Amino acid sequence: MIRKIFPHPYLSLTLGILWMLLVNKLAVGSFVMATILAIAIPHISAAYWPERPRLVRPMALLGYIGLVLHDVVVSSITVAKIILFMPPAQIKSAFITVPIDLPSPEAITLLAGTITMTPGTLTVDIAEGGRSLLIHSLHAPDPVSIRDDIKSRYEARLKRIFA
């Protein structure tokens, strides 16, 4: 029954919260509208979303978001220092291949976005078959440690969140 009304519960939740934020005030009327949208839009667009992402630990996603926000701030300062103080000749940029073994497309998308948002690294491309990401690092004196960092810090956590 619940499944019938909300074929994509996370999408519904996101849409509802999105609407409340757009309206920007708590009122019964806007809550009703949010509910209508949260039910209607997933049904109308159901044909384009045949599968749904399977989250094993949805709550762990909040911890992941906190970690990424923290890393964005810390590494922004690192990049700012490189831009301001490091002589351009000393900046060692490098392309790095990161082999990934995440099962779901959503998890890979999230990992690629995380790599881009954490300053200093940038997702450049994905390999055919989706088994490795090409990233570019602004300053990589030790490319292997950057690759291992991404695998242990982000990929391991995403593996626990997505089935």
Add this chain to the structure above:
Amino acid sequence: MIGATLELIIAALLVLGGIFGLIGSYGLLRLKDAMQRLHAPTKASTVGLGAVLIASAIAGDSWREVLVTLFIFLTAPLTALYLAKTLIHSHINPADVPPAANGAKWAAQPPVAQKD
């Protein structure tokens, strides 16, 4: 009416945002090649933008800034990805790019010309 302390915090956040924005733009001038320059505006400015958004949320006492943050986090990686894909497709020597695992090919790399 907002208190003096709050105004001070807002002012500090706005200045911080300005500084990081400036550093991001300066990076565009200072870094050498296109791949490096891609880092400057997408990165150093992320924190600058965040600071301005927090200031705006406090000043306007509103939650809409959460939405702006969300959309920035959705769109910024995509713009960077498309710029980077264009670069390795047409401007970067394929020999400079490391191979993918298991001998797979990168999606945006041009096919190797056949000799016959």
